[in-house]
Amino acid sequence: MDLIHFIVFACIVYIAIVLGRMSAKNDMRRRFASIDEGQNFTDVESVINYILNLRDQVETLITDKKALTNSLKMSNYTSEKLTEDYKKLLEQLKEKRKECEAQETFISQQGDSNKALVARINNCADKFDEWMQKLWKFVSDINDNGCELGTKIAEYCESKSSANKKFIYVTGLVNKTYLLSIGQVEVLKNGSLKYSESSRSLGNYASKDNRSWLNGLKPLAELSLIKPRESKPIAFIADYYDYHLQAKKFKEVSDRSFTVISESAKMLDYMREIKNEFPNILYNK
Numbered sequence: 165m166d167l168i169h170f171i172v173f174a175c176i177v178y179i180a181i182v183l184g185r186m187s188a189k190n191d192m193r194r195r196f197a198s199i200d201e202g203q204n205f206t207d208v209e210s211v212i213n214y215i216l217n218l219r220d221q222v223e224t225l226i227t228d229k230k231a232l233t234n235s236l237k238m239s240n241y242t243s244e245k246l247t248e249d250y251k252k253l254l255e256q257l258k259e260k261r262k263e264c265e266a267q268e269t270f271i272s273q274q275g276d277s278n279k280a281l282v283a284r285i286n287n288c289a290d291k292f293d294e295w296m297q298k299l300w301k302f303v304s305d306i307n308d309n310g311c312e313l314g315t316k317i318a319e320y321c322e323s324k325s326s327a328n329k330k331f332i333y334v335t336g337l338v339n340k341t342y343l344l345s346i347g348q349v350e351v352l353k354n355g356s357l358k359y360s361e362s363s364r365s366l367g368n369y370a371s372k373d374n375r376s377w378l379n380g381l382k383p384l385a386e387l388s389l390i391k392p393r394e395s396k397p398i399a400f401i402a403d404y405y406d407y408h409l410q411a412k413k414f415k416e417v418s419d420r421s422f423t424v425i426s427e428s429a430k431m432l433d434y435m436r437e438i439k440n441e442f443p444n445i446l447y448n449k
Contacts, residue, residue, distance in 0.1 A: 295438050302431035306424055313420040320413035323406070330362070331397040334369055336390040342369035344378075346401065351393040 335343045338355040347363025359365070367374060378399075390396060402410075 306427045309424045316417045316420050323410050323413050329400045329402040332399040333395045335395040336392045338392050344369045348395050
């Protein structure tokens with residue numbers, strides 16, 4: 165009887181232990197169901213293995229966290245360094261921007277200055293063209309009048325050389341007197357005189373009549389310098405028409421010369437005006 169009671173008691177204890185373990189398993193299953201719904205815990209070992217696996221995962225996560233923390237610190241350091249470099253770059257860009265703005269202002273001012281300079285140069289060029297045109301007219305007029313003057317001089321020289329005239333000579337005689345003649349007279353060795361067809365004697369140079377009409381003509385003052393048998397012209401007799409023509413030609417030469425001189429003086433005056441006006445035009449005063 166006692167043995168039966170003991171066996172029954174033992175069975176009851178065993179059943180209680182089994183039911184307790186089953187209850188504990190169900191409780192653990194409920195507790196770990198939120199961790200991994202697909203995990204099927206069959207016994208305590210599987211729970212322990214799962215927990216160990218979780219521990220390994222946690223340690224891995226901790227290791228990853230440390231790595232991430234270090235990486236984050238490095239990223240923060242890099243970010244701070246980049247932020248500092250960015251600020252420095254911004255400061256440099258601000259300085260460069262100020263320099264660019266100053267350069268832009270300078271270029272704008274230089275552009276305005278260049279525009280004013282170009283306007284001044286164009287004004288100078290226009291004024292220079294005006295000056296050159298007027299100077300060209302002066303030079304052309306002087307050249308034309310100079311050429312005309314040369315023509316007039318040539319005509320005057322031609323009329324003078326082709327005019328009908330006869331020369332009056334003083335000839336030294338062997339008796340140390342002087343003969344006045346129209347045309348040259350040859351004194352022969354014996355002292356006699358030989359006249360050509362176009363020559364004739366006017367008598368002794370020192371005669372009262374000859375001195376009277378020779379007065380004012382300033383013939384040779386140094387008659388003693390004339391050697392015997394030597395003749396020198398002291399005056400000439402010209403055809404009145406030819407003389408009048410020569411005077412007319414000479415007046416034309418004189419008038420043309422005055423025109424050239426007058427045009428030259430005008431050009432010089434104008435060049436003086438240009439010299440005085442040029443600085444005002446150049447510097448836009």
